[in-house]
Amino acid sequence: MPLTQNDFAAIGLSLQLASLTTLLLLLLGTPLAWWLAHSRRRWSKRLVSALVALPLVLPPTVLGFYLLVLLGPHGWIGQLTQSLGLGTLTFSFSGLLIGAALCSLPFVVQPLQNAFEAIGRAPLEAAATLRASPLDSFFTVVVPLARPGFLTAATLSFAHTLGEFGVVLMIGGNIPGKTQVVAIQIYNHVEGMHYAQAHWLAGGMLLFSFLILLLLYAGRQNRQGWS
Amino acid sequence: MHDPAQIQARFVLQHPGFCLDIDLQLPGRGITALFGHSGSGKTSCLRCVAGLEQAGTGYLAVNGDCWQDSARGLFVPTYRRPIGYVFQEANLFAHLDVRDNLLYGSRRIPRAARQVALQQAVDLLGIGHLLQRLPGRLSGGERQRVGIARALLTSPRLLLMDEPLASLDLQRRQEVMPYLERLQRELDIPLLYVSHAPDEVARLADHLVVLEEGRVRACGPLQETLLRHDLPMFQEEDAQAVLHGLAGAFDEHYGLQAVQLDEQSRLLQPARQAVAPGTPLRLKVRARDVGLSLAQVQHSSLLNHLAVRVCDWQEVPQLSYVQVRLQLPGGQQLLARITRYSFDQLGIHSGQALWAQLKSVSLLNG
Known part of the structure; x- marks a missing residue:
């Protein structure tokens, strides 16, 4: 077997990182996307939209650098976590999770926001006149109608986190079993001239990512029967 | 203090470029039409009643229950109001089939409060064959009927309809209209009906509110309000009167249905089949279809001649017509649109006895 234990x-x-990041982002990104889709405060919306989109254009090393500073022993968040007795989050899995979530945020928020905007207010108004409370109508009307958006968001976030490299390297380092993810491991193999092993991992990622996207697009086509 | 069986609505709503400022007392039963051109505020008014829009200053009480009182900071959210709302575009849930769309609301009210059964609503609107379909596979008329049934199934204490026929072509409109009339006959739910089509109003409404630029221009029983000189609908091409009558005998040979308007006034109306004697009927008579003469015209092809008295008249400014308001012996009124020349020739004056010839009358129901 060409793969090592590492x-x-x-x-x-x-x-694990990709699944937890996706879960976390669906939980946090959904209300954020909802707010962006429905708020009437134009300026705060623009501000938040721009902030959310930043990871799309920034090199992950920039994001990773600032996170390193913030989460580190002298950063605000680092000081906070230390005073809570949690130690620092840098070079830990929790730190990775925070970094990965920030990097993938636009991949979750934007498809969800688009989906919510496409649904519009009309079905919500219909649900309200049929006695559904806002929360009730969110789960019985919005979620089913926005299912393609949720699917896209989850897939992109999962696939993108799987391929995250820069931010992981900056704040997580290269600790086997703790912060050493596949993308980093490929880098290690290449550095050590183990091209065969790099091929196995890189090829595996390529195939996996391709399959995920294929499934996503196939699912989307099938849904077009509606509306 | 107030008669509880009524709707009191007072809303002041500010939007950029538009202001709604109304104060209405409406009957708590029957069909009330909110009539006006687009931009008159009729839909905003309905949305305020539903709570879909919150008027900054507002008071709303429906048959004894207060739903909004800005003075007390009271605003009952839409989902806690016992209303049924029919949207202009039906607004069905695309992910649910017709059956689940219908049950969406009724599942959310207590079992004890369910007064309309699924089967009853389905039969009333003739949608039994559509239950398994998704909304995307329905025609416009079918969608609208499902929308109405869905609203009924919440057993509402007030039905609100926002131009439910506006998005339909003439044929579909004819398809849905009878269901609306049945609704009124079979379920005693007060209905606020927004429309910009005089025909729909004449056919359905008992009470009429005319809105113009966010304000109430007129409000009263349909028959009286239609005849008011000061309203734009009076001056337009299709100025009309609505008459109530009871079905009389049916002449099989000529296919003519008699309609008794009062003890002395009877109309004959071509009809395909007999209406059971005594059935209440509603007729529409357009002002331009009524001619006047001093004596009863003999040997005419026109069937309907009614003895009337002149109440008053009004010149129609842009057209060289005079519109004369006439009263039947039983008190019902109609309009005649005649030229100013004829007006002078006949020497029309108040209280004058005349004969009205009706070129055409349309039966609005039955």
Whole structure:
């Protein structure tokens, strides 16, 4: 078998990071996307939209650098976590999770916002006249109608986190079993001239990412029967 | 203090470029039409009643229950108001089939409060064959009927309809209209009906509110309000009167249905089939279809001649017509649009006895 124990640990860690990031982002990104889709405060909306989109254009090293500073022992957040007895989050899995979530935020918020905007207020008004409370109508009307948006958001966030490199390297480092994800491990193999092993991991990621996107687009086509 | 069986609505709503400022007392039963051109505020008014829009200053009480009172900071959210709302575009849930659309609201009210059964609503609107379909596979008329049934199934204490026929072509409109009339006959739910079509108003409404630029121009029983000289609908091409009558005998040979308007006034109306004697009927008579003469015209092809008295008249400014308001012996009124020349020739004066010839009358129901 060409894969080492560290490779398997890296694969496991990558999958864990991607799933947890996606879960976290769906929980936090949904209300944010909802607010962006429905708020009438134009300026705060523009501000937040621009902030959310930043990770799309910034090199992950920039994001990683600031996170490193913030989360580190002298940063605000670092001081806070230390005073709470949590230590610092840098070079830990929790730190990775925060970094990955920030990087993938636009991939969750933007499709959800688009989906919510496309649904519009009309179905919500209909639900309200049929006695559904706002929360009730969110789960019984918005979520089913926005299902393609949720699917896109989850897939993109998962796939993007799986491929995250820069931010992980900056704040997580390269600790086997703790912060060493597949993307980093590929880099290690290439650095060590182990091209065969790099091929196995890189090829695997390529295939996996392609399959995920293929599934996503296939799912989208099938949904077009509606509306 | 107030008669509880009524609707009191007072809203002041400011939007950029538009202001709604109304104060209405409406009957708590029957069909009330909110009539006006687009931009008159009729839809905003309905949305305020539903709570879909919150008027900054507002008071709303429906048959004894207060839903909004800005003075007390009271605003009952839409989902806590016992209303049924029919949207202009039906607004069905695209992800649910017709059956689940229908049950969406009724599942959310207590079992004890369910007064309309699924089967009853389905039969009333003739949608039994559509239950398994998704809204995307329905025609416009079918969608609208499902929308009405869905609203009924919440057993509302007040029905609100926002131009439910506006998005339909003439044929679909004819398809849905009878269901609306049945609704009124079979379920005693007060209905606020927004429309900009005089025909719909004449056919359905008992009470009429005319809105103009966010204000109430007129408000009263349909028959009286239609005849008011000061309203734009009076001056327009299709100025009309609505008459109530009871079905009389049916002449099989000529296919003519008699309609008794009062003890002395009877109309004959071509009809395909007999209406059961005694059935209340509603007729529309357009002002331009009524001619006047001093004596009863003999040997005419026109069937309907009614003895009337002149109440008053009004010149129609842009057209060289005079519109004369006439009263039947039983008190019902109609309009005649005649030229100013004829007006002078006949020497029309108040209280004058005349004969009205009706070129055409349309039966609005039955």
